[in-house]
Amino acid sequence: MSQWCERCERAEESDTCEVCGEHLISEQQPSLPWTWKFMIASTIVYVIWRIYQLISWLLR
Numbered sequence: 001m002s003q004w005c006e007r008c009e010r011a012e013e014s015d016t017c018e019v020c021g022e023h024l025i026s027e028q029q030p031s032l033p034w035t036w037k038f039m040i041a042s043t044i045v046y047v048i049w050r051i052y053q054l055i056s057w058l059l060r
Helices: 034-058
Strands: 003-005 010-012
């Protein structure tokens, strides 16, 4: 994972910038909020239910 040097505005592979020598700290990506997780889960359940309804309608 590459890290970003704010001072030089360039990506670096190591923990230290090769140009300015500044120590780089990797930023942690924020996790998804619970509302997005709930929306994704409910969408999956809805799509599975609709596929089930379609299959049962086709088999009649």
